[in-house]
Amino acid sequence: MGVSDLDELHSVTRDITNNIERILVGKPDVVRIALVTLLAQGHLLVEDVPGVGKTSLAKALARSIDCTVSRIQFTPDLLPSDVTGVSIYNRESGGFEFRAGPVFANIVVGDEINRASPKTQSALLECMEEGQVTVDRTTYQLDTPFMVIATQNPVEMEGTYILPEAQRDRFTARVSIGYPDQTAELAMVDEHSGHDPFADLTPVSNAATLRRMIQAVRTIHISREVRQYAVDLVGATRTLSEVRLGASPRATLQLVRSARAQAALAGREYVIPDDIHAVAIPVLTHRLVLTTEAHAARRSAADTVRSVLQRVPVPRANPSRR
Known part of the structure; x- marks a missing residue:
């Protein structure tokens, strides 16, 4: 990695950090691990009780990068095909055509992943490990970069399932946000009570820059x-x-x-x-x-x-x- 690569990386990550910290106040270590996971081309699991900013962290990181983003709200009735996509018969062509699911995006935000059944959770296994999806014996490659940012409530919460070991192992890192201190919580009230902070959030990087940064990190x-x-x-x-x-x-x-x-x-x-x-x-x-x-x-x-x-x-x- 050259000096120019490091300079670009620091400039971009500083802008992404500023974006996220406008939404998630007083959690610099959590933001750091999110950026580490992004640069390592990994996947992030955010686990904590409701209301501490799990989804806000995921959305702020996704909105900071000008790339394709999708969100999956995991529920008990969600099917694997709702995640990966499905082949549908086309009467005009007389054949089946594949309709891609929400997993076909650069950043996939999976909200409350452990509210879905283990069968549906397992639909992400191939995506997260190999960057591809296989449906009806046909394999489709996912675009790069590809990152899953999943949130989950503690397993003691009602209506949640334990993530299978194979699923947990595919997440590069797990963070717990925790409650903010009083100063940070007061700052959040002052900042967020008057308007939606996401309305002012604009991308500070793009997929091409992110691919270049990931490649540079591999040379460390x-x-x-x-x-x-x-x-x-x-x-x-x-x-x-x-x-x-x-x-x-x-x-x-x-x-x-x-x-x-x-x-x-x-x-x-x-x-x-x-x-x-x-x-x-x-x-x-x-x-x-x-x-x-x-x-x-x-x-x-x-x-x-x-x-x-x-x-x-x-x-x-x-x-x-x-």
């Missing part, structure tokens, strides 16, 4: 020592007695991609262990399945990842050295 250097550190961290989650299901090899790939994006946002052309630390919790926690004993001890997946970060030795070699 990560030394062998830091790569091995990422592998060791993920491997450590599979050996803990409190973890029933550890992070997958896909988690290792997503951790490295996210660390590259974090390094780019920090203005560096190489990854350091601090970049791994900055993204480890949002990238790894939703992939871990804890034992019943761990839940009884009120131990969270985030606590487990923190303990792994403390236990695994940090590489001391110069991370910029090839």
Whole structure:
């Protein structure tokens, strides 16, 4: 990545951040992880109780980029074909024609994804992993960039389903917004009570620029020592007695991609262990399945990842050295 690429990335991400922070006040870390996921060409899961701004975050990020955007409101009666599309018989041509579903967009906002049945949720598996949709034995490629931003309420909420492990594993990162502090909540009331803040939100980038930025992030250097550190961290989650299901090899790939994006946002052309630390919790926690004993001890997946970060030795070699 050259200096000009970094300058462009910083300029664009600063404008996107300003856009989002006009809607979501006082949550800089959440915005950072959203941008990391975007630059890593991943998918973002936003989980929290109703009313804290999950959908607002997704909509603000989508509106900040001039590209195709669609929204899917997940409900218990939603069918897989309502997501991916369906083949319909055309009387005039005497054959079937495919009508694309809302998943055929650059950014797909899936609202309350865990209110749909697991069968419908699974319609996104192929899309999120391979960037394609297969309907009636025919495969259709999705445009790039392609990003799913899904929101979900906690599983204890009435009318929700637990996301299957395979579905959770395809999300690059998960964030919880949480309640704002009093200052941020007061600022939100002053800003939002008089008018709709989305009405003034205009795109500050486009799909072509985003593709160029994603490609530049892929060139960020990560030394062998830091790569091995990422592998060791993920491997450590599979050996803990409190973890029933550890992070997958896909988690290792997503951790490295996210660390590259974090390094780019920090203005560096190489990854350091601090970049791994900055993204480890949002990238790894939703992939871990804890034992019943761990839940009884009120131990969270985030606590487990923190303990792994403390236990695994940090590489001391110069991370910029090839």
